[in-house]
Amino acid sequence: MFRVLHLADLHLGYRPDLPAPVQEEVYRERNGVLQAAVDLALDPRRGISLVLIAGDLFDNHRPEAPLVEETIRELGRLEAAGIQVVTVPGNHDEITYNDSVYRREANRWPGLLVTEPMPAKVATLRLNGDTCHLVAMAYTGGVTRVDGPLKAFPPAEGEGVNLAVFHGSLDWDGGERSLPLDGEALSAAGYDYIALGHIHRGGQRQLGRGLACYAGMVAGKGFADPGTGSWTIVTLGDGPALVEQVAAAVRPWRVVDVDVTAFHAPEELEAAIRELIDPGALVQVRLTGSIAFDLDLEGLQARLGHLCSYLDLVNDTAGWAPELLESLAAEPTIRGLFVRRLQEKLAGAAGPGEAAVIRRALWRGLLALKGGCGPCRL
Ligand SMILES: [Mn+2]
Structure with missing residues (x-):
């Protein structure tokens, strides 16, 4: 043997x-x-x-x-x-x-x-x-x-x-x-x-x-x-x-998916990510689902990056939550008009590629209308 x-x-x-x-x-x-x-x-x-x-x-x-x-x-x-x-x-x-x-x-x-x-x-x-x-x-x-x-x-x-x-x-x-x-x-x-x-x-x-x-x-x-x-x-x-x-004693590479749909405020999301970070590891957090608040990836990176060897935050979300968009679309404001116009465009999109571009435009536009976001973080 x-x-x-x-x-x-x-x-x-x-x-x-x-x-x-x-x-x-x-x-x-x-x-x-x-x-x-x-x-x-x-x-x-x-x-x-x-x-x-x-x-x-x-x-x-x-x-x-x-x-x-x-x-x-x-x-x-x-x-x-x-x-x-x-x-x-x-x-x-x-x-x-x-x-x-x-x-x-x-x-x-x-x-x-x-x-x-x-x-x-x-x-x-x-x-x-x-x-x-x-x-x-x-x-x-x-x-x-x-x-x-x-x-x-x-x-x-x-x-x-x-x-x-x-x-x-x-x-x-x-x-x-x-x-x-x-x-x-x-x-x-x-x-x-x-x-x-x-x-x-x-x-x-x-x-x-x-x-x-x-x-x-x-x-x-x-x-x-x-x-x-x-x-x-x-x-x-x-x-x-x-x-x-x-x-073997090697540094692990970890990928975790976080569905942001369940969170109602950025603080809740941040606390959840903080919980799942493995201190010794290289960590990729992939955000999925739809978002009900302004997602500040740079801020998250700055506050959480030091908790592990390396933190990679990836925005794989589908965009804004439908309920949020509905309530914004109902507003008698420029923002409401913008959401309604882009929703119409989305309904008439020629294919998934065009729909993705429109969702991105909706995302960027909404952040810009909120003011103060500067060059988009997304
Ligand atoms: Mn090989």
Whole structure:
């Protein structure tokens, strides 16, 4: 029996889309994820004997020199401690290019660097007394033969544990730039565990007698790609593969939707947002529904922004509440006339695009008529 730390999609070197100085902070923290992984693998209580990196270790094929040095140093710590390490290039850090980090540093890359352009047996390892056969490949543009999902996988060996490592997609829809893998062919090959990279949210699937698993990206890249916040540790060699997720100390990216329809005053909304802000996190609050009061996003940002690492307030509301518009339309004032005119236009709008423009005009116009709002905040 042996244990594996399955890593994928660390995307070292990625700069998140954040304002300075929080961008620099998050960038440094994300790059520290490899060191944290190595510390975890070196912890004797974890009993790890193999570390797999299933692609996209770096965010691009030519990472900055200091980051490359740091990475080689970290992987070298594993090697020095007798822990095997296998690196498979991905699609962000593709080996195809002449100046790819994996071509330039191949001679001193710690452990096994996979360079075979098609699925191949790359090693037989002894891990904690067990024999482990390893199949892997490195997608190489112009060399890897791929015209649809890949099917040519070498069959598993009869004795020992059979492991495969790929950076690719089991559910390829033809649109995305990735290595497509055929699930049935992988089932038929008979591997015990298929360590995958590419799908950042992670996930598992039974394939024949084996288990295919996306480790997922540990530390997030942004609100739309928030990361899993956990490490993937696999126990093999004694029955079916057993996957454990262990919490990682990374800064979370959180998205929360707040329906503003329920609130009657700005103070109520502000109190509700204050309640749901997670202090250590990068937080996006998406406001939805319809609004019964003047929404002052700048004011909210100024008063609440310091409560977390970063606060992104997004106005996804449909506009003013219908009851409010009805009462405004009934006013014998210029504002009443304005609302009535725009409501007529809205009723005759040619399509959703035009309706959205009219709602925006209504929004801006009403704020301007209230006076003092200056250039619209919306
Ligand atoms: Mn990736």
